[in-house]
Amino acid sequence: MTRQDFSTLKINSLPGPDDITRVQLKNGITFLFRPNLNSMAVSIGGYIQAGSIYDPPEKLGLADFTTSTLMRGTKTMSFQEIYDSLESIGASLGIGCGPHTAGFGGKSLAEDLPTLLKMLADILMNPVFPKKDIKKVRSQLLTGLDLRAQDTNEMAMLEFDKILYKDHPYQNPSDGYIETIQAIAVQDLADFHKRYYGPKKMTLVVVGPFEPEYVVSQAEEQLGSWVNQDQPEAMQVPEMPAPRKTVRNHNVIDEKSQTDLVVGTIGPSRSWEGYYSALLGNSVLGQFGMMGRIGESVRKEAGLAYYAYSALSASIGPGQWMVVAGVAPKNLDKALDLIKTELKNFVDQPITEEELRDVQSNYIGKLPLSLESNAGVVSALLTMEQHQLGLDYLQNYEKMIREITPQSILDAAREFLDPDRLVISSAGPEL
Amino acid sequence: MQFKGTEKISSDEMEKSVSRSGGTWNAFTYLDWTTYFETLPADKIDLALELEADRMVNTTYDEKEVESERTVVISERQGRENDPDFWLSEAIHNAAFRIHPYGHVIIGDQVDLESIQKNDLQEHYRTYYSPNNALVAIAGDFDKDKMLKRITNLYQNIPSGDDPSRVNRPENPQRGEHRLTVEGPGETVLGEVAYHTPSASEPDFFPLLILDSILSGPQGLNLFGGGGISNKTSRLYKRMVEDTEVVVDIHGGLPATIDPYLFSINFILHPDSTTDNALKILDEEIQRLQDSPPRVDELKRAVKQTQALFAYGGESITNQAFWMGFSEMFASYEWVTNYLENIAAVTPDDVQRVAQQYLQPKNRIVGLYQPHKKGNNNQ
Numbered sequence: 001m002t003r004q005d006f007s008t009l010k011i012n013s014l015p016g017p018d019d020i021t022r023v024q025l026k027n028g029i030t031f032l033f034r035p036n037l038n039s040m041a042v043s044i045g046g047y048i049q050a051g052s053i054y055d056p057p058e059k060l061g062l063a064d065f066t067t068s069t070l071m072r073g074t075k076t077m078s079f080q081e082i083y084d085s086l087e088s089i090g091a092s093l094g095i096g097c098g099p100h101t102a103g104f105g106g107k108s109l110a111e112d113l114p115t116l117l118k119m120l121a122d123i124l125m126n127p128v129f130p131k132k133d134i135k136k137v138r139s140q141l142l143t144g145l146d147l148r149a150q151d152t153n154e155m156a157m158l159e160f161d162k163i164l165y166k167d168h169p170y171q172n173p174s175d176g177y178i179e180t181i182q183a184i185a186v187q188d189l190a191d192f193h194k195r196y197y198g199p200k201k202m203t204l205v206v207v208g209p210f211e212p213e214y215v216v217s218q219a220e221e222q223l224g225s226w227v228n229q230d231q232p233e234a235m236q237v238p239e240m241p242a243p244r245k246t247v248r249n250h251n252v253i254d255e256k257s258q259t260d261l262v263v264g265t266i267g268p269s270r271s272w273e274g275y276y277s278a279l280l281g282n283s284v285l286g287q288f289g290m291m292g293r294i295g296e297s298v299r300k301e302a303g304l305a306y307y308a309y310s311a312l313s314a315s316i317g318p319g320q321w322m323v324v325a326g327v328a329p330k331n332l333d334k335a336l337d338l339i340k341t342e343l344k345n346f347v348d349q350p351i352t353e354e355e356l357r358d359v360q361s362n363y364i365g366k367l368p369l370s371l372e373s374n375a376g377v378v379s380a381l382l383t384m385e386q387h388q389l390g391l392d393y394l395q396n397y398e399k400m401i402r403e404i405t406p407q408s409i410l411d412a413a414r415e416f417l418d419p420d421r422l423v424i425s426s427a428g429p430e431l
Numbered sequence: 432m433q434f435k436g437t438e439k440i441s442s443d444e445m446e447k448s449v450s451r452s453g454g455t456w457n458a459f460t461y462l463d464w465t466t467y468f469e470t471l472p473a474d475k476i477d478l479a480l481e482l483e484a485d486r487m488v489n490t491t492y493d494e495k496e497v498e499s500e501r502t503v504v505i506s507e508r509q510g511r512e513n514d515p516d517f518w519l520s521e522a523i524h525n526a527a528f529r530i531h532p533y534g535h536v537i538i539g540d541q542v543d544l545e546s547i548q549k550n551d552l553q554e555h556y557r558t559y560y561s562p563n564n565a566l567v568a569i570a571g572d573f574d575k576d577k578m579l580k581r582i583t584n585l586y587q588n589i590p591s592g593d594d595p596s597r598v599n600r601p602e603n604p605q606r607g608e609h610r611l612t613v614e615g616p617g618e619t620v621l622g623e624v625a626y627h628t629p630s631a632s633e634p635d636f637f638p639l640l641i642l643d644s645i646l647s648g649p650q651g652l653n654l655f656g657g658g659g660i661s662n663k664t665s666r667l668y669k670r671m672v673e674d675t676e677v678v679v680d681i682h683g684g685l686p687a688t689i690d691p692y693l694f695s696i697n698f699i700l701h702p703d704s705t706t707d708n709a710l711k712i713l714d715e716e717i718q719r720l721q722d723s724p725p726r727v728d729e730l731k732r733a734v735k736q737t738q739a740l741f742a743y744g745g746e747s748i749t750n751q752a753f754w755m756g757f758s759e760m761f762a763s764y765e766w767v768t769n770y771l772e773n774i775a776a777v778t779p780d781d782v783q784r785v786a787q788q789y790l791q792p793k794n795r796i797v798g799l800y801q802p803h804k805k806g807n808n809n810q
Binding site: 091256366 | 701
C-alpha cells in the first residue's frame with residue numbers, strides 16, 4: 001500500500017452518509033467502508049446467506065461444519081499455507097455460522113489489507129475440502145459436542161431453543177448432534193458450498209486508514225468476479241407463536257455444583273416497530289447497573305446468583321426474550337420465583353420516569369464507546385446493512401432512544417412477556 | 432464489597448451513576464493485584480475519579496451485605512466448578528506452590544468463603560486499600576496538567592496507611608516432576624503441563640514470551656478487546672493437532688506476575704489418542720527447541736504478531752490505561768513502552784537457552800482431567 005493523502009476525506013464523529021461508502025460490486029456484493037485515520041490496523045467483516053437454517057434435518061450442523069472446513073485448503077493453498085500467510089503477518093481471519101448467515105471477520109495491520117482480502121476471497125470461492133482434513137475437523141467437532149453435553153449453560157440454552165421454537169427452523173443447534181455430524185459426508189460439504197456460497201445478498205465491510213477508492217478497488221479486484229448462477233434466494237423463516245402454557249424442562253448433568261437456568265419466551269424481531277421500547281425495557285428488567293431489576297432481586301437482595309440477567313435476542317426472524325441465571329441446585333425454585341415476580345411486575349406497571357431516564361442516557365452515552373475500535377464500527381455497519389436501518393441510523397439513534405416512553409415499554413413488554421406462558425429450561429444435578 | 436457503597440455514595444447510586452453516563456465499570460482480582468476500572472465519555476471522567484477516591488477508604492461494611500455477598504461469591508465459585516478446567520487448574524496450582532500463596536485459586540476455597548467474617552474483610556481493606564498502595568492510570572482525551580491537578584486535589588488528602596508487607600514466601604525449587612490426576616464426569620480428557628518460570632521483571636521473561644509464541648502461539652496483553660491471532664502455525668499445534676492428531680486443540684500461556692509463576696500448556700486429548708502419546712510428542716517438541724535454536728523467521732513472525740496485537744489492542748482506550756497500570760504492578764510503565772523493543776531484541780540462542788533452563792521435567796507439573804471410568808461415576 002502506498003501512503004495516502006487523507007486531506008480531502010470528510011469524517012464525522014458518528015459514522016453516517018457523509019463518510020460511509022456503500023456500493024454494489026459488479027457481481028452484486030454490497031460493500032461498505034468507513035475510514036479510521038487514527039488506526040494502524042484494518043478490520044473486515046461480512047456475511048453470506050449460508051446459515052444453519054439451510055441444514056437438512058438428518059445432517060444438522062452441515063452449515064457449521066462447512067464454515068469449519070473452508071480454511072482447510074483451497075485450489076492453490078494448503079491449510080498450513082493459508083495460516084502461514086495470515087499468522088506470519090499477525091493477521092487473523094475466521095468464519096462461523098449463525099442461523100441465517102455464515103459470518104466472517106478478520107483484521108490485519110493496514111498495509112496487509114490486500115493479503116487479508118485475497119485470503120478471504122480464496123477461502124470463500126475456492127475451498128477444496130480435503131478428505132484427510134475433513135476427518136480431522138470432524139473429530140474436533142465431535143469433541144466439542146462431548147464438551148457441550150457437560151456444559152450446563154449450553155445445555156439449558158439448547159433445550160430452551162428446542163422447546164421454544166418447536167417445529168421452527170430455529171429449533172436446531174447450529175453445531176448439530178453427534179449422529180448428524182457423523183452422517184455428513186465430504187461431498188455434502190462441497191455440495192453445500194457450491195449451492196449456498198455466492199455473492200447474492202452477500203455483504204462485506206472494511207474499516208481502516210484508507211481512501212474509499214483504494215478499498216473499493218481492492219474489494220472489486222478480489223471478490224468482484226465471483227459468480228454462482230445457482231445460488232438460491234435467501235430463505236424466509238415463519239413467525240413463531242408464543243408458548244400456550246408454561247413448559248418446564250430439566251436436563252440432568254451429574255456432579256455439577258451449579259444449575260443453569262433459562263426462562264423466557266418469543267421476543268421481537270429486529271425489524272419490529274417497537275424494538276427500541278423492548279430494548280430499553282429489557283435494560284431496566286435485567287441489564288442496567290448491576291443487571292437491572294433481576295440482578296437487584298436475585299443477586300443483590302437474595303444473594304442467590306453470581307449472574308442473573310435478562311437478554312433480548314432480536315434478529316431476522318422471531319427473537320427471544322429471556323432471563324438467565326446460574327444458581328446452586330437447592331436455590332433453583334427460589335430463584336425462579338423471584339424471576340417470575342419481576343416479570344409479573346414488569347408487565348403490570350410501567351417503569352418509572354427515573355428508570356427510563358437512566359436507560360436512555362446509558363444507551364445514548366455508550367454509543368461512542370461501542371464505536372471506538374475498527375471492529376466495533378464493522379459490527380455497527382453490518383447490523384445497519386442486515387436490517388436495512390439506513391446509513392443515517394447512528395446519527396438518528398439518540399432521537400429514537402429519546403422517543404421511548406414508559407408506556408411504549410409497557411406495551412412492548414405486554415406484547416411478548418406473559419409470566420404464565422414461559423419456557424423454563426434448566427441443566428444441572430438431578431432435582 | 433467495594434460495590435456496596437460508602438457513606439457519601441450509596442450502593443444504588445454507585446451502580447447507576449456510571450451506567451447512566453454511558454460508561455462501563457467493573458473490577459477484578461488477579462494473583463498480585465485488584466483493579467477497579469471505568470471507561471466513560473471524556474467529559475464524565477470526574478465521576479470515576481471521585482468514586483474511586485471515595486471507596487478507596489470509605490466503604491461501609493454492613494453485616495447483612497456481607498452475608499448476601501458471601502453467597503454470591505460462593506455461586507461464582509460453583510459456576511466455575513462446573514467447568515472441568517477449573518478442577519484441573521486448581522490441582523495444578525496446589526501442586527506447584529506449597530509455600531507461596533499462588534497455590535490458592537483466586538476465587539478462594541469453599542471453606543474460606545463460608546467462614547470469612549466481616550472483620551477479616553475490613554482488616555484486608557484497611558491493610559491494602561490506601562493511597563500508598565494504590566496506582567491510578569488514565570488514558571484518553573484530556574489535558575494532562577488539568578488532569579494531574581484534579582487527581583492531586585482528590586487523592587492527596589486521603590490518609591496514607593502503613594506500607595503493607597509484601598509477600599515474601601519464595602517457593603523452593605521443585606525437585607522432580609509432579610504428576611496428578613483429577614477425575615470427573617464427561618467423555619473428554621484434558622491436560623495441563625505447567626513449568627515454573629521467573630517473574631515478569633526478570634530479563635528471561637521476554638525470551639520466554641517468544642518461546643511461548645513459537646511453541647503455542649502469540650498471546651498479547653489485550654484484556655479489553657482487540658482480539659487474538661490464531662496459533663495454527665505454532666510448533667505444538669502443527670505437530671500435535673495437525674501432523675500426529677494426538678490432541679484436538681492446544682494453547683499456552685505465560686502470565687506476567689510479581690513473583691515467579693508458571694508457563695502452562697493446555698490441551699484437549701484426541702479421543703483416539705492416549706495421554707502417554709500426547710505427552711511423548713510434546714516432550715519431543717520441547718527437546719527439539721532445547722537441541723537447536725529456533726529459525727530467524729520464527730522470531731520475526733513472533734515480533735510481527737506482537738506488533739499487530741499491540742495495534743489491535745491500542746484501539747481500546749481501556750487497554751491503553753490497563754497496560755500502564757498493569758506493568759507498574761511488577762515493573763514500571765516502561766515495561767510496556769519498551770515491550771516491542773525487548774521482544775525484538777530476543778535472539779534464537781536466548782530462546783534455546785531458556786528452553787533448556789526452564790522446560791525441564793523436574794521443573795514441571797503434569798495434570799490430567801480424566802473422565803470416570805465406566806461404572807465408576809458415582810464417586
